[in-house]
Amino acid sequence: MSASGLTRRSLLHAVGISATALTAAACTGFATSGSGGMIFLSTQFRPADEAERFRHLLAGTAPGVSYVTIEDSPFASQVRSQVGAGSTQIGLLGGLHGDLAPLAGGYLEDLTGLFADLGDRGWSADYLQLAKAGTDRTWYIPWATASYVLAAHADALEHLPSGVDATSLTYDQFLDWAIAARRANGNRPVLGLPAGPKGLLHRFTQGYLLPSFTGGQITTFRSNEAVTAWQYFRELWANCAPSSTTYDFMQEPLDSGEVRVAWDHVVRLVHAPERDPQNWRMLPAPRGEHGLGYMAVLAGLAIPRGSTDPDLAQRTINAFTRPDTQTALLRSNGFFPVVDAKIPDDLPPAVGLEADAVRRQQQAPDAILSLPPVGLGQREGEVSKVFQDSFRSIVLGGADIRSTVDQQARVLKGILDDLKVPCWAPDPAAAMCRVE
Known part of the structure; x- marks a missing residue:
């Protein structure tokens, strides 16, 4: 699916966020890529209400980034076609492990250095291994999880x-x-x-x-x-x-x-x-x-080869893997932290209850992590x-x-x-x- 094939609604949302981002960037030190902002292409939070909540969080966390959603199936072809043609129009990618892992080694930037710079934030060893996609390199940074x-x-x-x-x-x-x-x-x-x-x-x-x-x-x-x-x-x-x-x-x-x-x-x-x-x-x-x-429904953040703004993409990954932003994502969109983050006491009742059950599954001594295909x-x-x-x-x-x-x-x-x-x-x- 080409950039022109993205839905009119998604593009209008992206333009709206870009305007907000340009204003906020001056106060936060985040730079923008051109007048429209860096495109963050994601398979996650596609329903309108989820997308709006995430765009609100994004505007306050990483101004200068335009959030555009896409269906799972055309996601990989979109990335492959742009990177393969040497004309990448995307700055940052968000998707499930199954969306990102097949792109490793050819269409994604190696994030091994970025991961080292982020330091020990408490990621699960299982998740970090998945992010290597069967290699000795890190191709995406674990972002959020559900179960x-x-x-x-x-x-x-x-x-x-x-x-x-x-x-x-x-x-x-x-x-x-x-x-x-x-x-x-x-x-x-x-x-x-x-x-x-x-x-x-x-x-x-x-x-x-x-x-x-x-x-x-x-x-x-x-x-x-x-x-x-x-x-x-x-x-x-x-x-x-x-x-x-x-x-x-x-x-x-x-x-x-x-x-x-x-x-x-x-x-x-x-x-x-x-x-x-x-x-x-x-x-x-x-x-x-x-x-x-x-x-585990594991979502990650990756940078496509030829990213329009790799520096902004790295800063966005840094911002969204901080404990405070992880809990903000839990509060807004119900995806659980993948780093060591304290779960707030004032969450909606079910979310707090679920957080404990998810943690018990992840930390069980005999846990067997499974993935969707x-x-x-x-x-x-x-x-x-x-x-x-x-x-x-x-x-x-x-x-x-x-x-x-x-x-x-x-x-x-x-x-x-x-x-x-x-x-x-x-x-x-x-x-x-x-x-x-």
Whole structure:
């Protein structure tokens, strides 16, 4: 997608911010690039309200920077085409690990020196390793993160099995809890999962269930342990609210009382505890034989080769990785800090609760970091569909697990053989990702 193909609305927003930035620059020492300001092209915070909140934060943090959003799919082609033609019109990039890692080594500036200059800000070792994209160089600076957690109302917490710690559940204990709560509720399930048309349940199997049971996501897809994981999922689903197949955002059925326990993305849980936060808990995911599998939605900041203003880009990265700016981003847009930052006490109730659950997942001694698929471009949806179809066939349709897993593994293998991409966490890095 060329610069002229960006939406009129995005460009108008960019022009508006540039005017503000030019005024503020004189007071802060930030320089601008030309009359329009340096373009910060990002796949993040695309919805209008999120973009406006971030532009407000950006104007006060790094004046002279125009924030322009773009869909995931054309992001890489936009960067590749500009850098490849030697006519880069962008100064700074923001995206998820999966957006940035495929550009490493050819289209991004080496930020190893910048990272050293920033000093030890408390980044996770896992995140720093991801930022190297399988090399010995740093190609982006970790910027912000989100994840998925459990939300539970006090009514459901009463039915935890005796002696079980809600912040350190095993999958067996989680199932026992769902069964006990269902029985205590007149045989009506209190657990809900986002299995609706726009729900993110496939991230549960990709990043939580399979890594916890098998240690991997792709290479172990057809293992015997994966068969056990799907058998477990069947049992868990039997104790889920039947309406889960209609749930896209779990905060809505939680708030209405349709369910009292749910797993979902932090952004899709945030409104549930607003009316009575004292009766809610946010909990880390359960753990399996291999550990606590969890999915990190990691965003980073990178500089394209030939950046229009590399100095301003570096200063912007510096500003947005300071602890105070990290907590400001949490407050405005709900993405959690990736540096050592004190979480304020006056955050919206759910955000503070979620911050603790996210921290517990990250810092668990047996944590298994998982990522959404990396380097698949427009075909990521096909890989996600493998997990969605497996769920529909095995869990909803009662199909034979082994034959279904083998069939879907062939589909997955075909996609990966075509793309010839490396694996992503938690699977081991390899030149080509394969289903074993």
